[in-house]
Amino acid sequence: MRAVVLLVTALCFTTLAPALPADEGMWLFNDLPRELLMQRHGFAPDAKWTDHLMRSSVRFNSGGSGSFVSSQGLVLTNHHVGADTLHKLSTAERNLMQDGFLARNTDEELKAPDLELSQLLTIRDVTAEVQAAVSADSTAAEAATARRAVISRLEKSVTETGRLRGQVVTLYGGARYHLYQYKLYSDVRLVWAPETAIAFFGGDADNFEYPRYCLDACIFRVWEDNRPAETTDFLRWSESGPQQNDVVFVSGNPARTSRIRTVAALQYQRDHALPATLNRLRRYEILLQQYSLRGTEQARQARDDLFSIQNSRKARLGMLAGLQDPRIMKIKASAEAELLDAVRSNEQLQALESAWQQVAQTSAERAEHSSGLPSVRSTLLQKAIQIVQLVDENQKTDEARLPEFSDASRASLEQQLFSDAPVYPDLEQVLLAEWFSEVLESLGADDELSRKLIDGVSAADRAAAAIAETKLADPEMRRRLVSGGPAAVQESADPLLRIARLIDPVLRAARDEADALAEQDRQAYASIAEAGFAVRGTSVYPDATFTLRLSFGPVSGYLQNGQQIPAWTTIGEAWQHQKQHSGQTDYQLPDSWMQARERLDLSTPFNFVCTADIIGGNSGSPVVNRNGELVGLIFDGNIQSLPGNYIYSDRQARAVSVHSSAIQEALKNVYLAEKLVAELGH
């Protein structure tokens, strides 16, 4: 792993390290590294280029990225980003996940029950305003309250209900605050999706692997006022796609990285947080597998959750393996020691040193308080908790509310809470029973709350009774409870509301504790970031925050176990892959592809890799060339990219995309969607 030693870690200063060896960075659109780009790739995008790309990009608030690809509101994203909606639009009789979908005209487009997209319009640095609201001598709790208040006011200032939403983004761990204004789209309709068999060809086995042969793509359309939304900000389609070593650009919303984290915080992640998360993921993976074994309909019901969990499990295993690798930890420790030395030897910075101890302390506290109430996975109990908390928060001023209940977030919250997406009672029942068991395990079965929750019977019996009796599956009942306010909720005998009321104080206490630790971390990381700015300069990118970033790097294969992995695969190789894995689950091309073989140009590039710095949340991001034309669609990182949460590498780590030509070729020759193809890029 020699080349890793050459890597640059987060917060390295480019002018002190002019021969930057890698295309590291998830850059802010209002602070792009133009000098670096010019230096490495002889191309610095101008404001028009970046502004167009920014506005052509969308965020799937369910967790992913996408882009406008026509003047009539077509949005391209991954099949696995759209899967949440495909699942919600499916029934026992109509399995869109399995069979795919194509709307022959706009009338046939299927409206997503609760999908919301955000388009970033403007960014304003509000650091001074946020910091001015917090007086230097306030306690952590006072600081948090004051900050929440000013953030709430700032967000509200640019929010227009139903259309525009303001969001203050905390950057560099708390050293900077930017106010983002988004346009929201909440009428989103499904236009086209392929079968899971080709979108996720190779299944869980091939996930995070490369070479790949996946059409992980689907297309939605955003509507406004019951008409396709018109826009001038959309991406045109590249004729040829990228060439070997061409630099490409990725515009998307990486969800979270932890590159600023201190060694103590990473040790906590490695020895406590990640192992505990993995145990929970494996638990629900087995549970959903068991539920799926009951029958094909149950397997359909659980499919989307199961995929998410398997995806998270594999991602986190890769992250943990990275942190458990002493070679990676050594790089992090050296970089930290170097920065600390610089801080200690500079009188003006010495005061910042305590920030590292502060993080060590919050990490130790988290390690001690690792147990608590496990996350609720029953959709109906989640909604019950939302209802109990919403009617309560509604009594407070906007500024005093928990952020997800603020006026700025209200439209998104209600879209979710009152969604008419189907709910499956049997699945709810096993998820609730498992959660009861988890609570009993983490609090102890003799704990008072444990006893109250299961109320004298087994977890399974308690869950069965609660799901049988609850009325919360009906969106109208949920609306009525919310409009009835605290009285209606308090008086309701609904068993899930009863459970939600029981646990609400515990959830709030845990939230307060977590927020207090987060506030201490925020202060500490703000100091650490300032130390980095002072020592290494300010030309650095902040950790990912599920907001729009630009990454870049050349299209390039890599060496693995002595073998050169090519940058591209082709459509024809999918058949070879099928043959090599004959008889195995998830390696059977769908009928549509088997029948289309003769029509397809088998030499069409299918998937490709580049060195752009991406992570989960980037799924669905458009990949564009220097001309700003669409050449690909990010859908994965390879297994070597998983430690990217902590450290970037371009030795073997790669971002994996669907090639734009493969999407066109399949639409034309497999799905016979000429009309849709004609609209793309126009």
Added chain:
Amino acid sequence: MRAVVLLVTALCFTTLAPALPADEGMWLFNDLPRELLMQRHGFAPDAKWTDHLMRSSVRFNSGGSGSFVSSQGLVLTNHHVGADTLHKLSTAERNLMQDGFLARNTDEELKAPDLELSQLLTIRDVTAEVQAAVSADSTAAEAATARRAVISRLEKSVTETGRLRGQVVTLYGGARYHLYQYKLYSDVRLVWAPETAIAFFGGDADNFEYPRYCLDACIFRVWEDNRPAETTDFLRWSESGPQQNDVVFVSGNPARTSRIRTVAALQYQRDHALPATLNRLRRYEILLQQYSLRGTEQARQARDDLFSIQNSRKARLGMLAGLQDPRIMKIKASAEAELLDAVRSNEQLQALESAWQQVAQTSAERAEHSSGLPSVRSTLLQKAIQIVQLVDENQKTDEARLPEFSDASRASLEQQLFSDAPVYPDLEQVLLAEWFSEVLESLGADDELSRKLIDGVSAADRAAAAIAETKLADPEMRRRLVSGGPAAVQESADPLLRIARLIDPVLRAARDEADALAEQDRQAYASIAEAGFAVRGTSVYPDATFTLRLSFGPVSGYLQNGQQIPAWTTIGEAWQHQKQHSGQTDYQLPDSWMQARERLDLSTPFNFVCTADIIGGNSGSPVVNRNGELVGLIFDGNIQSLPGNYIYSDRQARAVSVHSSAIQEALKNVYLAEKLVAELGH
């Protein structure tokens, strides 16, 4: 769950509770409840009956039960008990697990690489001799040493290398010691096995469920001096099988129950031990699933381990669900309170009360020291540890050795250690890498041992290098190391021996600690058992110890969700079950059955249930009628039987058997094994 309140728990005295409501009990063959049997079933087996059944029964030391079914050494057991051997006899080209096997004559029988069966010949109560060896004023450690010495001498007194083995069995948690003499069979050959598709029809989904349709059977033959072993102790086949409500008898080796355990000990199981075990099981379940996804050959390699793990996971989930059910815990608490009251109010017993506090203390200590080195799952590392420990233990006197290295156990140990069963390097590698990760998680990655183990690289890289370099896959190399003694082992540069040497001190320290707690428990439970004897009388059965027991109860269906579950299924219903689960994994009858349908009598009883008190380890136990004739073959308990580890119930809990007629019918009409059928029972 009303009927549960009527249950009798372990240690209840039958003469004080004459109207015993249930056929509870795993009874010792030298202390059968004849009075109870006469009273409930009008039948008390005489010495000849029981002696014959005892000697017709065998224990599979790999974990299971079986019986002689011919004068020429045929042994009937479950397919899933034989699976360990089927797996070891299989290769990439010859998949016995999938395809089944039938030897047309004795020449074709396949010798198991390392299977050992024990036949119980005699039982002698040696309680007085064991207790005499321990002086009243000795410390726990001294008591343990003295007891180990006398046990070692007693066992040696009846052991004849290669033929007979002595074993002192600790009963009633330490209140009684019996010396068992076994005849050993180590030349065991495979005669017949069906396909997994019918042996385990319904797969993991149907495991621990009922109704069932499984031919979970296979037949071995024991050989002596290179000839089929002759015996007069074998079971004849019943012509008709049992009728509804007929009492039947189960003779087998239940592995472990915990019915004597105090509430504090059960709370520890519920809140600590079982959740931790389940996390480990789920971890390896996912790991082996992932390995299996690599291809069909990898799936074959992992199949047997994966089945074991899934089976354990499902069993333990049922046990945990039982302990988490307040209704069950209440029964245990009431029984304990009642006994404690009796102890407190009797001056002669008052001194015994401290035993409950003692168990509470050892439980608390276990809860605090729950982490430590996780169990090793790589076969080669297991062998490396055995080698390191064996050459070390060989330097000690027999009495001072760890029990598994004693002279009495030597033959069994060497059969395992020098087995030429295949070892799969890729599988070893992932198991070793996972174990490294587990160690890093449980000790912390910065712990000194963690760092030494992975030696500066990732867990995956370290495991890959160790498995690539080790020579321990060769049985000859293992023999050579053992005969070379400590010097040879110490000098070896084998990476797995290096790892074994690193962890040996830690394993021994953990063993010492566990043994010390076990010794404290033994003393406490001996007192608790004595208290029980004094208050409730001595006519009680001890907890299961993987030694031969007799259980009994009527063949009887049960009511579930308002539906009457019949006692029997038929062979014809297997086709209905297949149809109901069309398209699902593990619900496809094998080709041999599909082709045999016309020849089969579809009304033949297939599986049946009875109320006999069984648990894991009973798999493969013969079920006999009053005439001592074979009527069935235990292969499972239903889901309601899983809390049976702690408490017996006959409300819904049932033992599940293959009907003897189904075995004959399938052998005749599916497998066309006329010759084998003719030999059965003769």
